[in-house]
Amino acid sequence: MQVNNGADAAQKLTPKGQATRERILEHAAALIYRKGVHATNNELVRRAAGVSGSQLSHYFPTKKSLVLAVIDWHADSVLGFHRSERFASFDTVEAFQDWTDFYVLSGRPFEDGCSLGSLASEIVKTDLDVHDRLAEVFAQWREIFRVGLDRMRQLGRIDASADPARLADMFLAAYQGGMLLAQVARDIGPLQDALSAAVDHLRTFVTSDDQHMG
Amino acid sequence: MQVNNGADAAQKLTPKGQATRERILEHAAALIYRKGVHATNNELVRRAAGVSGSQLSHYFPTKKSLVLAVIDWHADSVLGFHRSERFASFDTVEAFQDWTDFYVLSGRPFEDGCSLGSLASEIVKTDLDVHDRLAEVFAQWREIFRVGLDRMRQLGRIDASADPARLADMFLAAYQGGMLLAQVARDIGPLQDALSAAVDHLRTFVTSDDQHMG
DNA sequence: ACGTTGCTGGACGATTTCGTCCACTCGCTT
DNA sequence: AAGCGAGTGGACGAAATCGTCCAGCAACGT
Numbered sequence: 001m002q003v004n005n006g007a008d009a010a011q012k013l014t015p016k017g018q019a020t021r022e023r024i025l026e027h028a029a030a031l032i033y034r035k036g037v038h039a040t041n042n043e044l045v046r047r048a049a050g051v052s053g054s055q056l057s058h059y060f061p062t063k064k065s066l067v068l069a070v071i072d073w074h075a076d077s078v079l080g081f082h083r084s085e086r087f088a089s090f091d092t093v094e095a096f097q098d099w100t101d102f103y104v105l106s107g108r109p110f111e112d113g114c115s116l117g118s119l120a121s122e123i124v125k126t127d128l129d130v131h132d133r134l135a136e137v138f139a140q141w142r143e144i145f146r147v148g149l150d151r152m153r154q155l156g157r158i159d160a161s162a163d164p165a166r167l168a169d170m171f172l173a174a175y176q177g178g179m180l181l182a183q184v185a186r187d188i189g190p191l192q193d194a195l196s197a198a199v200d201h202l203r204t205f206v207t208s209d210d211q212h213m214g
Numbered sequence: 215m216q217v218n219n220g221a222d223a224a225q226k227l228t229p230k231g232q233a234t235r236e237r238i239l240e241h242a243a244a245l246i247y248r249k250g251v252h253a254t255n256n257e258l259v260r261r262a263a264g265v266s267g268s269q270l271s272h273y274f275p276t277k278k279s280l281v282l283a284v285i286d287w288h289a290d291s292v293l294g295f296h297r298s299e300r301f302a303s304f305d306t307v308e309a310f311q312d313w314t315d316f317y318v319l320s321g322r323p324f325e326d327g328c329s330l331g332s333l334a335s336e337i338v339k340t341d342l343d344v345h346d347r348l349a350e351v352f353a354q355w356r357e358i359f360r361v362g363l364d365r366m367r368q369l370g371r372i373d374a375s376a377d378p379a380r381l382a383d384m385f386l387a388a389y390q391g392g393m394l395l396a397q398v399a400r401d402i403g404p405l406q407d408a409l410s411a412a413v414d415h416l417r418t419f420v421t422s423d424d425q426h427m428g
Numbered sequence: 429a430c431g432t433t434g435c436t437g438g439a440c441g442a443t444t445t446c447g448t449c450c451a452c453t454c455g456c457t458t
Numbered sequence: 459a460a461g462c463g464a465g466t467g468g469a470c471g472a473a474a475t476c477g478t479c480c481a482g483c484a485a486c487g488t
Contacts, residue, residue: 014455017465036339038252041445052467057447112339117391120398121335125250125326134398142395142404166407169395170388173408177331177391181356181383184334184348190356193383194391201415230435230485255475266437271477 021059024049029070033115037067037122064127071130074115075137082144090148092157096171096202100195103175110182110191116141117176118183142168158205167202174198235273238263243284247329251281251336278341285344288329289351296358304362306371310385310416314409317389324396324405330355331390332397356382372419381416388412 027048031040042056042063060066087095103110112118120134145168152158178194241262245254256270256277274280301309317324326332334348363378392408 014464016455020465034339036336039340042447043445053446053469054448054467055465058465061447063446113335117394118335118339121327121332121394122250124394124397125248125332126253131398131400135400138395138398163407166411169392169404169407170411173391173395173404174384174387175391176394177387177389177408178383180331180335180390180394181352181387183338184345184352186345186349190383190387193377193380194387197380197384197412197415201411201418204415204418234435256477257475267439267476268437268478269435272435275477277476 017059020049020051020055024051024056024059024066025069025073028066029073029115032067032070032119033074033112037119064129067123067127068130068133071116071119071133071137074119075133078114078116079137079140079144082141089151090145091151091155093152093199093202093206095148096199100192100199104188104192104195110179110188111186113183114176114179117179121180138172142172145171156207158202159207162205167205170201171198234263234265234269238265238270238273238280239283239287242280243287243329246281246284246333247288247326251333278343281337281341282344282347285330285333285347285351288333289347292328292330293351293354293358296355303365304359305365305369307366307413307416307420309362310413314406314413318402318406318409324393324402325400327397328390328393331393335394352386356386359385370421372416373421376419381419384415385412 024045028040028045031044031048035044042053045056045066046053056066060069082090082099087099090096090099116134116137120138123130124134146164149158149162149164149167153160153162153164174194174197175191178191181190181194182188238259242254242259245258245262249258256267259270259280260267270280274283296304296313301313304310304313330348330351334352337344338348359382360378363372363376363381366372367374367376367378388408388411389405392405395404395408396402
C-alpha cells in the first residue's frame, strides 16, 4: 500500500549505510519542506545530516533521486497519518471534524504549507518524472476520503444523494487551497474557513437519524 | 485599486522603450506561467521577447524585479477578470455557477494551474519580499467574493446564517486546491468536483423565495 | 546640424551548484 | 593477520545563470 521507493537500493546496504541514508533522507525532507526544493542545495543537506559530498552521490546519485525519495518519505508520512486509527477510516462526520481541528488547532503547521502540496506545486511544472508519483499519492489520499464517505453513505449516515468522490475531492482541495492561502496570508484563517465550510457541507448530507452536533 | 507596480520606472520611458518593456513583461509572464519561475531563465525571456541581454537589466535590473512585475501583470489580469461585468459582482448564485463553468468548460487552463496560485506556491518559501505583494492580491481576490456574498445576504438571496468571509475563503481555496489537484492528475475532474461542491454548498443557503435551479 | 538622452547589442566575469574522482579508513571474512 | 568490500572525506571540474560593462545606434530638442 505504501509507495515503497528506494527499497531496492537500500537492500544492499549495511545497517550503518542504511542509517546514513535514512539520516540524509530525514534532513533533506525537513529542509525541502522548510525552504523548498530548489532552495535546498546539497551543501545544506550535507551540513544538516553531517555527511560529506560524496555520500549524497553515493546514496542519491542525482538530486532528482533525492527529491523522489523525499516525496515518498512525505507520502508515507501523510498517508500513514490519514490511515491511523485516530480518524477511524473517515466514516463519521466527527472524524472529518477531528481532522480539520487537528490542522486548525495545532500551532503553526500552516506556515510551510502541506508537505506534499507545496512540493507538488513547486516541481509539477519542471520534472515530469515526478509527476506520476505525485499523482499516485494524491489519488491514494483522495481514496482514503472517498472510501470513508462511501461507507458513511452505505451505512445511511449521510444521504444517498451525496457523491463520495466529489466530496473527497472537495475536502482535499479545501485543504490544499486553504493551506496555500494560509501560507500566503501568514494567517490560519483561510484554512480554517475552507475546512469548516467543507465540513459544513458534509453535514448538510447527514441523515436526521444520525444528527448530533459536534 | 490595481496593484500598480513599476509605473514609477515606466514613467520616464519613451513609447518605444515602454513597448519593449511591455513585450518583455508579456513573454516573461507567459514563460513563467508555463514553465515556472526558476525554470525561466533570462535567455528564454530574451529569445522569446526578441531582446538582448542588457535590456533585461535595463528594464528589470534584477530577476526579482521581473518576477515582481510579472506578479502584478497576472494580478491585474486575474482581478480584472473577476471584476468584469461577466460575473455581475458575484451577487447571484448564477454568477458563481458561471464562474466555475468557465474553468471547467474552457479546454485546458488547468494544465498549468492558476497563474497566481502556482506562482505563489513556488516562491512563497524563498523570496520574502514577494510575500506581501501576493498576500495583498489574494486578499483583494477574496474581497471580490466576500463583497458579492455579503450583498447576496443583505438582499436576502441567501440566508442570514451564511458567513460571506468564510464562503469567500471556501471558493478561493476550492479553486486553488482544485487547480493543484487537476494539475497533478492531469485531469480536470478534481477541479470540477471541488468547484461544484462549493457551489452546492452555497446553494444550501439560498432562501426559498429565491430558489431556481441552474 | 549637432549634442544629449535614451535604447540596443554582444561579450565578459563572478557566483552558485551539481556531480565526479581519487585516496583513506573501518569492519568483516577467510 | 591479511584482504576485500563498504563507507567516508575533501577537493576538483563542468555547467548554468545572473548581472555588468563598454561600445554603437536611434531619436528628439535646440
